[in-house]
Amino acid sequence: MLSLKRRTFKEAAFDQANNLLMLAICFATLYPIWYVLVNSFNDGNDAMRGGIYWWPRMFSLDSYKAVFANDGIMLAMGITVAKTLVGTVVHVFFTAMVAYAFSRRELIGRPIYMVIGTITLFFSGGLIPYYLLIRDLGLLDSFWVYIIPAMFSFFDLIIFLSFFREIPDALEEAAKIDGANDFKIFYQIILPVSMPVVATIALFHGVYQWNDYFTGMIYINKSELQPIQTYLYRVVAQSSSNQMVAATTGSIAKTVSSQSIKLATMVVTTLPIVIAYPFLQKYFVKGFMIGSIKG
Template sequence: MNIRSRGDKWFDAMNVCIMLVVVALTIAPFWFALVGSFNQGLDYMRGGIYFWPRTFTLSNYKTVFADHTIYHAFFVTISRTLAGTALHVAFTALVAYGMSRKALAGRNAYLVIMLFTMFFYGGLIPNYLLYKELGLLNHFLVLIIPTMFSVWDMIIMMSFFRSIPEQIIESAKIDGAGEYRIFLQLILPLTKPVLAAIALFSGVYHWNAYTDALMFTTKDALEPVQLFLMRIVTDSSEAMKFGEQAASVMPEEAKQISPETLKLAMMMATTAPILVIYPFLQKYFVKGVLIGSVKG
């Protein structure tokens, strides 16, 4: 029978208290933004709203979704998230599988070159000039191609691929399977947790990304929802302009909103999708990272 000492109990109690504080500090900003987004605009400007709306209204969200610009921004973000995540996982997995094979000629040299890029970065201006020469500026592919490969994600996948018994691959080769067939029908089904973890990493990145669109595109048609949100949040005049445009379509809602509550509603609208999806993928995220790191 395991008898816990008083010191162990105090240690557990302190851990629980610390974690509760961390959780509270993490949730508080989201909760305050959520409460403010459901509060009447002018009433919110008076202050003193922390735990629940003082004057409940849906006008902020009605105003946000009354402007069709946000729908196109969501379309750009969803498109880049789906395409970018799929290509990132596929390309990184292919490279990781090749790097995990001991028979690959020049494998160590390739690995040194890849690791070098993790510590030394060319910089923004060389990247801009490179994308310009490749014709990627103001093109949707500038949001996809530069993110197709990650050395860190490749290392995680490679460490898992190395843990797969060599006898399984050799038996497949004896049966006449080629490298691509082995990779698609044998390796990938065994690495679903790692693939799901990498997909979650990439998906969250693409959903939250806006700096690449800000620096390498000037077309409104390529504006993702996070860049749209950044303009509204950082520039009060943009928020007022957005509210006036929506109010002209929905004049009955104009008295219920303010630039601040519009910003909060926009923040919640752009954050909600990833918050809803993440809990369903969290188990794959934890399992995939642990397997990929421990088995290496």
């Protein structure tokens, strides 16, 4: 009886220690976001004094007014929305179509293709050869540099493949008896019954497209084609925030600073995906479980 109580006490202590550890990790993760948010809503000049940790000392929306008054950030937001929508649809459709072909046992050379695709998960040609390829394809300073190179992902193909292998062969056999070809089977049977994995891959790639700043930084020189994350990089790492402050007129100019402009821009660029992610997380979990449980 004593040993049972002692074990129970150890388990309770272990649980409490885990709870404290998880709370510390959550705080370390969330507080930097809260700090940025609080300081972005504070008067810019007052925030330069420091000492703002939990609540705005002088609440002000002027930094956000200065951000939204800038035409560049709204254009960058439009580019980001467009490339996220177009890129996600193209990526899901193309990757699903290739994965369906890989799921066919009669595909000639399938083992070789799988080996080649697996190698690409661990090795790449490097940035310089990739840049030269993008240049030779004529995709520099083009909107399609966001879409075409990201049309296919072998990692996403593996997820699709795991799901497609669970689809009963009887569905396809019945469709072939009715005279359907492979394209009709894919469009009218495979895709409709694969909505869980389609939603999962769409969320994976949509988050990637929204957060991608590197493509715009390396392959785009035209400011009108840069996405919002690249714009954020310019604001934080370069002198764009000082230029926005200089361009601000009226009473707003007296209450903003380069630092407050940076913080407000960070909130504007990250808030949409931060709000959407908790509602979409269940699809990520479901996607990871695809193919792991049978029956």
